[in-house]
Amino acid sequence: MIVLLLYVFIFVVAFFLVTKVIAKATTRDFTSLKTVTFGDESAVRPNRAASVISILTLFLLWGMFTGSTLLPKFLHAPGPFEGLATFEYTAEAPGQGSDTATVSVMVHPIDQSVDAPEVDPGEGWAKNDSATVGVWRSGLIRVDGNDEFGRDEGAEVVAVNGQPISPGGEVITDFGRIGMSPKGTLNFEPNQGWQMEPIWLPAPEAVVARVVEIASEGFRGSTLWEHLGYSLFRVIVGFLCGAIVGIPLGYAMGLSDWFRGWFDPIVEFMRPVPPLALIPLVIIWAGIGEVGKIILLFLAALWIMAIAARSGVSGVRISKVHAAYSLGASKWQIMRYVIIPNSLPDIFTGARVAMGVCWGTVVAAELVAAEKGAGMMIMVASKFQNTDIVIMGIILIGIIGFGIDMLMRWAERLLVPWKGKG
Amino acid sequence: MSGLAIDNISMRFDLPNGTSVQALKNVSLDLKAGELLSVLGPSGCGKTTLLNIVAGFLAPTDGRIVLNGHEVKGPDAERGMVFQQGALFEWMSVRENVGFGPSMKGMAKAEKDKIVNHLLDVVGLGAFKEKAVYELSGGMQQRVALARCLANDPDVILMDEPLGALDALTREKMQSLVLKLWKETGKTIILITHSVEEALLLGERLLVMAPRPGRIHKEYRLPFAELGVNQDLREVKKHPEFAVKREEILGMIWDMEEEIMGRTEASA
Numbered sequence: 001m002i003v004l005l006l007y008v009f010i011f012v013v014a015f016f017l018v019t020k021v022i023a024k025a026t027t028r029d030f031t032s033l034k035t036v037t038f039g040d041e042s043a044v045r046p047n048r049a050a051s052v053i054s055i056l057t058l059f060l061l062w063g064m065f066t067g068s069t070l071l072p073k074f075l076h077a078p079g080p081f082e083g084l085a086t087f088e089y090t091a092e093a094p095g096q097g098s099d100t101a102t103v104s105v106m107v108h109p110i111d112q113s114v115d116a117p118e119v120d121p122g123e124g125w126a127k128n129d130s131a132t133v134g135v136w137r138s139g140l141i142r143v144d145g146n147d148e149f150g151r152d153e154g155a156e157v158v159a160v161n162g163q164p165i166s167p168g169g170e171v172i173t174d175f176g177r178i179g180m181s182p183k184g185t186l187n188f189e190p191n192q193g194w195q196m197e198p199i200w201l202p203a204p205e206a207v208v209a210r211v212v213e214i215a216s217e218g219f220r221g222s223t224l225w226e227h228l229g230y231s232l233f234r235v236i237v238g239f240l241c242g243a244i245v246g247i248p249l250g251y252a253m254g255l256s257d258w259f260r261g262w263f264d265p266i267v268e269f270m271r272p273v274p275p276l277a278l279i280p281l282v283i284i285w286a287g288i289g290e291v292g293k294i295i296l297l298f299l300a301a302l303w304i305m306a307i308a309a310r311s312g313v314s315g316v317r318i319s320k321v322h323a324a325y326s327l328g329a330s331k332w333q334i335m336r337y338v339i340i341p342n343s344l345p346d347i348f349t350g351a352r353v354a355m356g357v358c359w360g361t362v363v364a365a366e367l368v369a370a371e372k373g374a375g376m377m378i379m380v381a382s383k384f385q386n387t388d389i390v391i392m393g394i395i396l397i398g399i400i401g402f403g404i405d406m407l408m409r410w411a412e413r414l415l416v417p418w419k420g421k422g
Numbered sequence: 423m424s425g426l427a428i429d430n431i432s433m434r435f436d437l438p439n440g441t442s443v444q445a446l447k448n449v450s451l452d453l454k455a456g457e458l459l460s461v462l463g464p465s466g467c468g469k470t471t472l473l474n475i476v477a478g479f480l481a482p483t484d485g486r487i488v489l490n491g492h493e494v495k496g497p498d499a500e501r502g503m504v505f506q507q508g509a510l511f512e513w514m515s516v517r518e519n520v521g522f523g524p525s526m527k528g529m530a531k532a533e534k535d536k537i538v539n540h541l542l543d544v545v546g547l548g549a550f551k552e553k554a555v556y557e558l559s560g561g562m563q564q565r566v567a568l569a570r571c572l573a574n575d576p577d578v579i580l581m582d583e584p585l586g587a588l589d590a591l592t593r594e595k596m597q598s599l600v601l602k603l604w605k606e607t608g609k610t611i612i613l614i615t616h617s618v619e620e621a622l623l624l625g626e627r628l629l630v631m632a633p634r635p636g637r638i639h640k641e642y643r644l645p646f647a648e649l650g651v652n653q654d655l656r657e658v659k660k661h662p663e664f665a666v667k668r669e670e671i672l673g674m675i676w677d678m679e680e681e682i683m684g685r686t687e688a689s690a
Binding site: 317319320322323324325326327328329330333337338341342344416417418421 | 474477478479496497498499501502503505506508509510511512513514522523526527554556570571574576580
């Protein structure tokens with residue numbers, strides 16, 4: 001909730017700062033006078049400053065709530081209590097009156113173990129105590145354990161830091177909350193602060209450190225590049241197989257009514273089946289090795305490519321074919337110089353979609369079962385609660401997926417510049 | 423014999439719902455080589471169907487087309503076609519588009535380049551040879567389409583509303599260009615149009631067609647095309663006869679449209 005409010009706050013502040021203050025000071029054109037922008041998508045261009053601030057904000061929030069060392073201390077959200085906490089308790093035993101003693105609790109980072117602080121037992125029948133509790137953790141402290149009159153003798157704790165307490169009740173102190181269990185034991189809970197524990201969300205630098213570590217040392221017997229490389233290799237081989245079969249199939253379906261009739265039911269049925277639903281069957285038939293993965297990706301790409309090629313062929317304007325005929329072209333020449341170039345933009349669109357689907361499918365298939373691969377990496381890491389590896393894996397998968405799309409767009413601009421210009 | 427004979431053409435389309443549409447009924451026409459014919463009529467009168475039959479894209483239900491003594495059996499380079507728009511190959515440059523016909527015939531490169539360069543100069547696109555066609559304006563694209571058609575040196579040029587999508591100014595310039603090319607090349611041209619003015623300006627002969635079934639309603643022989651070859655088209659339009667003919671034909675087509683509307687209203 002606080003994170004959301006903070007996010008909205010940064011959004012609003014950045015918006016006013018950039019659009020009203022900075023933009024006013026620098027630009028003086030008539031763009032702002034354009035009144036009709038609703039429904040005119042071309043009139044709305046992404047504000048690059050907004051994009052940059054948006055990304056920075058995400059990292060800022062991430063750093064703030066994980067206590068990142070990349071950020072100056074004053075930007076951190078309040079962290080959990082750490083260090084020595086002391087409080088007093090007052091116990092009453094029948095016939096002995098009340099006595100007060102001090103408890104010293106060392107709250108330590110959970111990846112270190114420390115000894116309980118040495119304390120002097122002190123005067124009176126209630127003796128001073130000491131204990132250790134990990135940061136973000138809580139601990140029951142039997143303060144009467146070393147007292148002359150313990151619970152077995154009828155003694156009970158009646159106050160903490162002078163405030164009365166009873167079973168089920170609690171006392172709030174500077175460093176946290178002290179509750180009392182139904183049996184009368186004190187439960188010490190140091191303040192957790194607003195930051196996330198590393199097992200839920202590690203700090204950005206921890207993720208980066210993990211990338212470096214896995215890149216050099218590897219994970220489960222393969223380096224990071226091997227894991228990612230295997231995933232990419234499967235996508236590329238599967239996609240190429242799908243394209244090699246799918247494109248001619250699509251052409252045949254676009255050109256011959258027999259092929260169209262024969263394959264239409266198959267293609268139309270298989271197209272809406274999510275490739276993920278085929279994973280169990282492919283594992284049964286081909287196992288969890290490379291062959292199974294490639295068959296799965298082949299099936300994921302095949303229908304998309306076939307449909308793209310089919311629509312590319314049937315989408316040719318009849319006037320273009322007529323024009324070619326009346327210019328003296330033969331059927332083969334029309335195929336080579338009109339139908340095929342005309343279908344390329346559609347095929348490229350299909351290829352872009354297919355690559356995206358394949359990338360998603362391969363990660364999912366690796367999540368289910370694999371020995372190497374990006375999906376396997378995050379799945380195994382999640383079983384050991386290695387959240388940093390999981391986050392690293394997700395970010396890398398995202399970057400690669402984005403990279404594939406960018407690459408396909410670039411190839412499209414280069415190879416079919418006439419797309420959408422017919 | 424030289425020339426194009428449209429011999430008693432009928433065309434019936436069978437619709438999927440079992441009914442059929444008589445698009446053309448007993449259309450006959452003789453065109454001498456080098457004649458310029460414009461065809462006019464309300465929508466649905468079968469103008470485009472007639473053109474597609476002459477081009478060989480459609481086989482008529484009845485009748486035949488005879489060109490220079492042999493019967494038309496299908497599309498061929500001897501009958502070039504210029505479409506309204508969108509028939510250029512956008513994956514080819516202007517030069518490749520114009521050279522498409524010669525390339526298909528396997529003409530040597532030097533000879534082809536000569537033809538292409540000459541035609542691009544004729545239509546005024548000499549400086550745009552290497553441009554992609556989608557970088558050109560609509561009017562320039564139609565010039566490319568004209569040049570592409572001429573590069574094949576066809577006997578007959580069929581034009582299906584070639585200027586229909588252009589703005590008024592570009593259209594006027596293109597009308598002059600069509601007249602100029604007609605005079606210089608001496609081709610037989612059939613031009614289909616929606617515009618009465620264009621039909622009058624570009625038709626040495628003018629055919630008004632009537633719908634349901636598509637048939638020839640009236641034929642004119644006009645002096646304006648000849649006049650337009652040497653004269654500004656705006657001057658031709660001031661010709662007293664021009665206005666008379668325009669009103670006459672407009673009224674004729676207006677009546678046909680009224681009749682169609684009335685008929686649909688009655689049946690509705």
